[in-house]
Structures are given as structure tokens and as C-alpha cells.
Amino acid sequence: MAHELEQKALADYLEDHNLKHTRQRAAILEVFLEATGHITGEEIYQRVKSKTPSIGYTTVYRTMKLLCEAGLASEQHFDDGVTRYEIEHEHHDHLVCVRCGKIVEFECQMIEAAQDEIVKRHGFRLLRHRHELYGHCPACRRKEKED
Amino acid sequence: MAHELEQKALADYLEDHNLKHTRQRAAILEVFLEATGHITGEEIYQRVKSKTPSIGYTTVYRTMKLLCEAGLASEQHFDDGVTRYEIEHEHHDHLVCVRCGKIVEFECQMIEAAQDEIVKRHGFRLLRHRHELYGHCPACRRKEKED
DNA sequence: ATAGATGCAAATGTTTTGCAGGAAA
DNA sequence: TTTCCTGCAAAACATTTGCATCTAT
Numbered sequence: 001m002a003h004e005l006e007q008k009a010l011a012d013y014l015e016d017h018n019l020k021h022t023r024q025r026a027a028i029l030e031v032f033l034e035a036t037g038h039i040t041g042e043e044i045y046q047r048v049k050s051k052t053p054s055i056g057y058t059t060v061y062r063t064m065k066l067l068c069e070a071g072l073a074s075e076q077h078f079d080d081g082v083t084r085y086e087i088e089h090e091h092h093d094h095l096v097c098v099r100c101g102k103i104v105e106f107e108c109q110m111i112e113a114a115q116d117e118i119v120k121r122h123g124f125r126l127l128r129h130r131h132e133l134y135g136h137c138p139a140c141r142r143k144e145k146e147d
Numbered sequence: 148m149a150h151e152l153e154q155k156a157l158a159d160y161l162e163d164h165n166l167k168h169t170r171q172r173a174a175i176l177e178v179f180l181e182a183t184g185h186i187t188g189e190e191i192y193q194r195v196k197s198k199t200p201s202i203g204y205t206t207v208y209r210t211m212k213l214l215c216e217a218g219l220a221s222e223q224h225f226d227d228g229v230t231r232y233e234i235e236h237e238h239h240d241h242l243v244c245v246r247c248g249k250i251v252e253f254e255c256q257m258i259e260a261a262q263d264e265i266v267k268r269h270g271f272r273l274l275r276h277r278h279e280l281y282g283h284c285p286a287c288r289r290k291e292k293e294d
Numbered sequence: 295a296t297a298g299a300t301g302c303a304a305a306t307g308t309t310t311t312g313c314a315g316g317a318a319a
Numbered sequence: 320t321t322t323c324c325t326g327c328a329a330a331a332c333a334t335t336t337g338c339a340t341c342t343a344t
Contacts, residue, residue, distance in 0.1 A: 020318050020323055041309075056326040061309060077226060079277070081333095082308075095269055104269055110261045115280060118253050122242055123285035130226070131278045133262055138270035167298060167343050188333080203301040208334060228308095229333070 003033040006072055013070035027052050028063040032073060037086040038103045044085070078132060093130075097137035104137075150180040153219055160217035174199050175210040179220060184233040185250045191232070225279060240277075244284035251284075 010029055014021050031047045032039060045060045064085050067073040074088045078096060091112070095104040111131065119126045136144065157176055161168050178194045179186060192207045211232050214220040221235045225243060238259070242251040258278065266273045283291065 018323085022318075022324065024325075054326075057308090058310080058327080059325060062324090077224075077228070079224060081224070081228065095265065095271055097271070098274060104271075106265050106269070108261050108265060111258050114255055114257045114261070118242065118255060119280055119282060122251055122253070123288070124242055124244070124251075124280070124282040125288055126280055126282040127245060128282075129278070129280045131276070133266055133271070133273055133276045135266060135271040135273040135275075141270070141272055165297085169299065169343075171300075201301075204333090205302080205335080206300060209299085 003030065006033055009072060010067070010070060013072075019066075024048075024052065024055060024059050025063050025066070027055070028060060029067060029072070032064070032067065032085060033087070038076065038084045039086075040082050040084050042082075077130075079134065093132065095133045095135070097140055098134050099136055099140040099143075102137045102139075150177065153180055156219060157214070157217060160219075166213075171195075171199065171202060171206050172210050172213070174202070175207060176214060176219070179211070179214065179232060180234070185223065185231045186233075187229050187231050189229070224277075226281065240279065242280045242282070244287055245281050246283055246287040246290075249284045249286075 006029060007026060010025065011021060013019075014025075027048050028044060031044050035043070035047075041057070041060050041064060044064065045055065045057055048055045048060065064073060064075075067085075068075060068088075071088055073085045076084045076086055076094070078084065078094070090107075092105045092107045093111075095106055096102070115129060116126070153176060154173060157172065158168055160166075161172070174195050175191060178191050182190070182194075188204070188207050188211060191211065192202065192204055195202045195207065211220060211222075214232075215222060215235075218235055220232045223231045223233055223241070225231065225241070237254075239252045239254045240258075242253055243249070262276060263273070
């Protein structure tokens with residue numbers, strides 16, 4: 001099985017919390033990890049279904065919530081109102097192509113510093129942020145010119 | 148009537164597009180303008196309802212969409228999945244208190260410049276962006292210490 | 295008179311919950 | 320054998336649509 005490390009992390013989390021290790025949970029984590037990230041609940045459901053037809057939406061959503069709690073996944077909400085799950089990793093933001101849906105991650109130290117300054121100026125305590133740039137990716141810009 | 152200027156802008160837009168000037172449209176715009184901005188469809192509905200009890204959700208949503216097209220309002224989607232409407236104005240971003248819901252707008256030239264650089268580096272064409280900082284506002288931080 | 299607007303009820307799409315049966319420890 | 324999970328169906332929730340009726344022009 002691929003992704004042994006993450007399956008191990010899940011097993012540890014389940015054990016620590018007196019939760020059970022089930023076929024469905026392993027299958028959902030597997031599908032999630034195989035995706036390039038930024039996958040929706042619906043997509044996970046469809047892919048798990050092709051191998052385990054008895055799966056329900058309920059289990060997918062519940063398991064993804066659990067993976068988030070376990071620190072393996074995190075939720076992203078882009079402009080279309082659908083929750084997407086990505087592999088949890090350090091601070092980064094997103095560049096989204098509104099034509100083809102391509103998502104690129106970026107990090108910018110300068111922006112982080114500017115944010116801290118703004119937060120401080122307003123006396124807030126920063127918990128998290130969200131920064132998304134929407135536009136057309138290089139491939140779509142090329143297609144536009146052809147149209 | 149307050150907000151004559153915007154009511155005039157709406158009237159012009161309606162005329163230009165062969166749409167009708169109705170009591171409901173004027174009432175919804177009025178309520179929207181009286182709010183401090185960042186009001187939800189539900190809130191608009193409730194406030195209009197107190198003066199015009201026959202109003203329906205449908206009309207509120209349809210009218211807010213129309214106001215967006217007319218350039219008077221714009222939609223904002225924060226993390227709770229509820230659409231909020233704000234008075235359309237130049238580029239700015241949001242600082243949101245997750246405890247009390249307070250919303251502060253900010254603008255930062257340095258961040259805008261950094262964004263442009265990132266977009267250029269990835270070959271994208273930028274259409275719009277969204278930048279939200281979530282945390283605790285000064286008042287809520289004070290309350291926290293009391294708790 | 296007529297194009298367009300309204301409000302109700304029903305549909306939508308996504309995610310959550312209640313519950314009875316099922317599987318892991 | 321007990322505790323936790325699962326999948327179904329139904330609920331929730333915000334928003335949209337179909338349609339018969341009403342209203343501004």
C-alpha cells in the first residue's frame with residue numbers, strides 16, 4: 001500500500017482517541033493522498049465508490065473531518081462554495097485559474113510580514129488567513145488568443 | 148429619502164436596461180445602504196420585512212444580484228459560507244473577528260505589488276483577489292482576559 | 295395592453311444528523 | 320459483547336427556479 005507513513009499516522013491517531021480502524025477510513029485516506037490535493041468531497045466519494053461501491057457520502061464527510069482533526073488534511077473554501085481538502089502543510093496561499101480550475105500554491109514572506117503589520121496596527125490577534133488570487137493560467141491565456 | 152445619489156444610479160440603470168422601478172427594489176437598496184455594509188441576504192430580508200411584510204427572499208436575492216450588476220453592491224464570501232453584500236468601492240481586503248463578527252477593511256500597496264509579482268512569475272493574468280485575515284479584535288481580546 | 299416583477303412553493307446543491315443495523319476491539 | 324461505525328433517509332441551510340399572479344409603464 002502506498003502512503004504507509006500517513007496510514008501509520010492515521011492508525012496512531014485512531015488508537016490515541018479510541019476510534020476504530022476501518023476499511024472505509026483507510027480507503028478514503030488512500031484516495032485523498034493519491035489526489036494532487038484540492039479534491040472535493042464529491043470527488044473523493046466518486047473515487048472511493050469505484051472500489052468500494054457501498055460507500056456513503058456521510059462516511060466521506062465524516063472521515064475527512066476526522067483527517068483534519070488528525071492534522072493530515074485541511075479544508076479550503078474557494079469562491080464556488082464547495083469545500084476542497086488538501087494535504088496539511090505549512091502556510092501557503094492559492095492562485096486559482098477561473099477557466100480551467102487549476103490551482104497553484106504560493107508563499108510570500110513579504111506578504112506575511114505586511115499582514116502582521118496590519119493586524120498589529122488594528123490591535124487584532126491573528127489566528128489564520130486566506131489569500132487567493134483568481135485569474136487565467138498560462139494555458140488558458142493561450143487558448144483565449146486562439147478563440 | 149436618504150441616499151438620493153444611489154437611488155438615482157439605480158433608476159438610471161433600470162431605465163437603461165428596460166427594467167422597472169418598483170417599491171421593493173427601492174426598499175432593498177435603502178436597507179442595504181443604511182447598513183454599515185457586509186450585510187447578509189437574510190439580514191436584508193428581515194429589515195425590509197419589518198417595513199414591507201409581503202417581501203420574499205426571492206426578491207431580495209434577485210435585487211441584490213441586480214445591484215451588483217449595476218455596480219452599486221458586491222458580493223463577499225467569508226468562511227461561514229454565507230454571502231455578504233458590501234457597498235462597491237475600490238480594492239480593499241478584510242480583517243474579520245471570529246468571535247464577534249466585526250469586519251474591518253484594509254488596503255496595502257505593498258501586498259498588491261507583491262501579488263502582481265507572484266502572478267507575473269506564474270504567467271497568470273489576475274482578475275481579482277481575496278485576502279482575509281481572521282483573528283480576535285481588541286474588544287474580544289480584552290474579554291478573553293476577563294474570562 | 296404588455297413586458298417585466300413579485301411571492302409562493304418547490305427544487306437545488308452541499309453538508310449534516312438521527313437512527314437501526316453492522317463491524318472492530 | 321460492548322463501543323464505535325456505517326449507510327440510508329431525512330433534515331438543514333442558503334440560494335435559485337417555475338409559475339401563476341400582479342404591477343409599472
